[in-house]
Amino acid sequence: SVMWAIPLPSWKGEEILPLTLIATPNPTLQKSLVGSHAEASFSYMTPTYTVLSLNPDPSLTMLMSRSDSVVFDYHSPQLRRSLYHELSHWLTHLLCQRQGLSLQDLPHMLKEGFAEYTAYKLTRDNSWRYTTAVWAESHGLADIPYHMSYPVGASLIAFLVERDGIDAFIENLPNLAENWDQFI
Numbered sequence: 001s002v003m004w005a006i007p008l009p010s011w012k013g014e015e016i017l018p019l020t021l022i023a024t025p026n027p028t029l030q031k032s033l034v035g036s037h038a039e040a041s042f043s044y045m046t047p048t049y050t051v052l053s054l055n056p057d058p059s060l061t062m063l064m065s066r067s068d069s070v071v072f073d074y075h076s077p078q079l080r081r082s083l084y085h086e087l088s089h090w091l092t093h094l095l096c097q098r099q100g101l102s103l104q105d106l107p108h109m110l111k112e113g114f115a116e117y118t119a120y121k122l123t124r125d126n127s128w129r130y131t132t133a134v135w136a137e138s139h140g141l142a143d144i145p146y147h148m149s150y151p152v153g154a155s156l157i158a159f160l161v162e163r164d165g166i167d168a169f170i171e172n173l174p175n176l177a178e179n180w181d182q183f184i
Helices: 027-034 049-054 058-066 079-098 108-123 128-139 146-164 166-171 173-178
Strands: 019-024 040-043 068-073
Touching: 019 027, 027 068, 040 079, 068 079, 079 108, 108 146, 128 146, 146 166, 166 173
Parallel strands: 019 068
Antiparallel strands: 040 068
């Protein structure tokens, strides 16, 4: 029931559109708002049908349709990591807009991989690297199960960033999205 307004942040001299953070006190309310068991979720300017159907309260729909938003459970034991992950989705969304793409243009493994890579880097957690290397070595990258797209995607992003640098990786996003099947 508390709302704070802060000046628009900027990045490289450009103002960034606002992000609404919606904090919930428990996972039950979190699930009722976004229809997901995730500890946090990102939505960009258009609430999903699930959010709209679960929430007859027009104030939430209004908030979520006026700006990008992250809904999160502030009692979550993984709060920091979850916010890093979801804020990375927001960053990816901004990068896509800047390059004439939609977040939907990116393959799932690339979207979740970038979010996981960012969360791992910011939490200084390297535990994912070995598991991912084992998976990729024995299964390849063409047909990744949904649940494995997170750590395998993080490993792929780490490889691309280490190989090309972060700026080149970002500049290459449109090419990766367009030629994903060939690239993978």
